[in-house]
Amino acid sequence: MFYRTAAARSALRALSSSNAAVARSGVAQNVFKAQLTTATRPTRLATSSRLALATRKPVTTALIRYSSTSAKEDEDTDMLAGMKSEAKVIKDTFSLKEVPKEALFLGMAGVVPYLATSLETCYLAYEVNRAQLLGDGLIFSGQSAELMLHMLEPVQVGYGAVILSFLGAIHWGLEWAGYGGKFGYKRYAAGVIAPAVAWPTLLFPVEYALITQFLAFTFLYYNDARAAAAGRAPHWYGMYRFVLTFVVGASIVASLIGRQQINQSANPEHTIADKISALKFLAKKEAEEAEAKRLAEAGEEDSE
CATH class of the missing domain: 1.20.5 (Single alpha-helices involved in coiled-coils or other helix-helix interfaces)
Incomplete structure (x- = not known):
């Protein structure tokens, strides 16, 4: 074990x-x-x-x-x-899609006379200068171009005064319609100041009148743009006024540049009646001289 x-x-x-x-x-x-x-x-x-x-x-x-x-x-x-x-x-x-078509078309048509008188002023100034340098104008004679230029002065300045008064009156209509509320004297003042500044320009020399109206158009645009932004006018009214004011302002500047090119030989001290009478007399005189020249040439051909 x-x-x-x-x-x-x-x-x-x-x-x-x-x-x-x-x-x-x-x-x-x-x-x-x-x-x-x-x-x-x-x-x-x-x-x-x-x-x-x-x-x-x-x-x-x-x-x-x-x-x-x-x-x-x-x-x-x-x-x-x-x-x-x-x-x-x-x-x-810069879109004008929201502007009513009627207001857009009529507004554009309203600046056409201002633009036309401005372009005509520039062309007549060219004719006057050409006549003084070369002895004769391209289409008109120097004297005819000068008289037509003086006739355009009250047309352009007067039309500007009318447009300025119209732009001021728009604010009275907005106040009566109560657009954006009631503002009383604050909105009525724009309708009063515009014609108060515009119509005295008819008495100014043309250059000073155009400069004053240019400043008046610019001030009214600023006031209208502020009114549109504040709701006292339609929201599209500011851009609408900018486009129209730009065309008018460019026309005034072009007129001032064209007139600046004219020499001091032009005599501004004529009434509208004197200018029309002188223009008719000149046209008649030129027609008579042309007829006499034609008859003289015809007589020389017959003698040959």
Whole structure:
């Protein structure tokens, strides 16, 4: 019995020692393999990194070129979109779509006489200068152009006074209609000041009259634009007045430039009746001279 127990214990000891040896040998083998793997890894990593850089370099260059090209295209697209947006804003700002057609057409027709007298003033000034330099005008003689120019003066100044008075009277109509509320003397004042400034210009020398009316048109536009912004006039009235005032102002400036080119030989001290009589007399005289010249040429042909 004793011997059997001792034999069993020795057998168990031998088995446990053999298992420990096997475990130790397995751990050693794993450690050895790990050392070998660790020793060979830097070479593999270095080789793989070099291959990756060599493979990735052309792709990286292409990506850089593509990104720079796409950035330029995006910048051009953004610039074009910005220009289109700004053009749309300008178009919407100066749009007259909301203006009633009747008011738009009649307003444009109302500036035509002012524009026509301005262009005629510039042309007659050219004729006067041409006659003084070359002895005769292109269509009219120097004296005829001068008289016609003096006849245009009261027409242009008088028409400007009428338009200014009309623009002032609009505010009386808005007050009577109660557009935007009742404002009393504040709105009536615009209708009173406009003719009070416009009609005395008929007594001024033409240059001073045109300058005064230019300032009056500008002031009335400023007042009308403020009224439209404040709701005391239709919202489209400010832009409508801007377009018409721009045409009238450009016509006045053109007239002043044209008159500035005329020499001081023109005599402004004539009444309208004197100007009409002198123009008729001149036309009659020129017709008689042309008839006499024609008869003289006919007589010379008969004598030959």
